[in-house]
Amino acid sequence: MTEVTKNIVIFGEGAGKSSVINLIAGKPLAKVSSDLTRCTLAWKEYSLPEAFGGSRYNLFDTMGIENSELELDFKSYLAALADARNLIKTLDDRGGIHLLLYCIGKGRATATLQVNYRLFYEILYERKVPIVLIITHLEAERVMEDWWERNRATLDEYDIRVARHACITTVGDDRSKYDNSQRTIRRLLQDSASNEPVKRGTFVGGRSRGLAASFGRLLRTRPDPNVRALQYKLRDRCGMKKNVAQKVANRII
Ligand SMILES: Nc1nc2c(ncn2[C@@H]2O[C@H](COP(=O)(O)OP(=O)(O)OP(=O)(O)O)[C@@H](O)[C@H]2O)c(=O)[nH]1
Ligand SMILES: [Mg+2]
Numbered sequence: 001m002t003e004v005t006k007n008i009v010i011f012g013e014g015a016g017k018s019s020v021i022n023l024i025a026g027k028p029l030a031k032v033s034s035d036l037t038r039c040t041l042a043w044k045e046y047s048l049p050e051a052f053g054g055s056r057y058n059l060f061d062t063m064g065i066e067n068s069e070l071e072l073d074f075k076s077y078l079a080a081l082a083d084a085r086n087l088i089k090t091l092d093d094r095g096g097i098h099l100l101l102y103c104i105g106k107g108r109a110t111a112t113l114q115v116n117y118r119l120f121y122e123i124l125y126e127r128k129v130p131i132v133l134i135i136t137h138l139e140a141e142r143v144m145e146d147w148w149e150r151n152r153a154t155l156d157e158y159d160i161r162v163a164r165h166a167c168i169t170t171v172g173d174d175r176s177k178y179d180n181s182q183r184t185i186r187r188l189l190q191d192s193a194s195n196e197p198v199k200r201g202t203f204v205g206g207r208s209r210g211l212a213a214s215f216g217r218l219l220r221t222r223p224d225p226n227v228r229a230l231q232y233k234l235r236d237r238c239g240m241k242k243n244v245a246q247k248v249a250n251r252i253i
Pocket of ligand 2: 033
C-alpha cells in the first residue's frame with residue numbers, strides 16, 4: 001500500500017514551533033532560536049524521516065507572528081503574514097493541507113491568542129482545515145496536562161476551539177516528559193490530520209480581483225469591495241485599527 005503524505009503547518013508566536021518540529025522528528029532538523037532574535041525568517045519545509053500511522057508527513061515551519069505596532073516590528077508582522085499567505089498558495093498548488101498546529105507558550109491564555117487564532121484559522125484558512133493547539137514549556141509542571149485544566153475555561157471564553165490539544169515540553173532534561181511529549185504529539189498528528197487534503201481555494205476576490213483592482217486604480221475609484229470586506233473582518237474579528245487593517249488586508253488578499 002502506498003503511504004499518503006500529509007502537509008502540516010505550524011504557526012504561532014516564537015513559542016517553540018521549530019523545537020516542536022524537532023521533537024516530532026526526533027532529531028534537530030529545524031534551527032531553534034538561541035537568543036531573543038527571530039529565528040525562522042520565511043516558511044520552510046521539513047519532511048519527516050519516518051512514517052507513522054500509515055502516513056508520511058511534511059512539516060511547514062513558519063515565521064513567528066509577534067504583533068506590535070512599533071514600526072520595525074510591524075514590518076516583520078506584515079512580512080510574516082505575507083509569508084503565511086504565500087505558503088497557503090504554495091500548498092494549494094501542491095494539493096492542499098491536512099492540519100494546522102497552533103503553537104503557544106505556557107503563559108496564561110490571553111487576548112493575543114484569540115487575535116492570532118482568528119487571523120490564521122478563521123481569516124487566512126477560512127476554518128477549512130482541522131486545527132490543534134500545542135502548549136510548550138511545560139516541563140516544570142508535575143502533570144503537564146494541568147495547564148489545560150487551568151486554562152480551558154479562558155480558551156472557551158475567547159472562543160478558541162480546537163479539535164485537540166497537547167501539553168508538552170520540547171526540552172530533553174526530563175527524559176520521561178520528553179518521550180511522553182513526543183508520543184502525544186505524534187498521536188495528535190495521526191489522529192487529527194484530515195484524510196483528504198484541504199485546499200484554501202481562491203483568495204478573497206480571487207482572480208477577478210486582479211483586473212477589477214487594476215481598473216479601480218486606473219480610474220481612481222473606491223477600493224475593491226473584496227479588500228474592503230476583508231478590512232472589515234480584520235477590524236471586527238481581530239480588533240485592528242483602520243490603518244492597520246488596510247495594510248494587513250493588502251498583504252493577505
Ligand atoms: N524550557 C523550554 N524551552 C523551550 C521549549 N520549546 C522551545 N523552547 C526554547 O524557546 C526558544 C524558542 O524556540 P524556537 O523553537 O526557536 O521557537 P520558534 O517558535 O520556532 O521561534 P521563531 O522561529 O523565532 O518564531 C528557544 O530558546 C528554545 O530552546 C520548551 O518546551 N521548554
Ligand atoms: Mg522557528
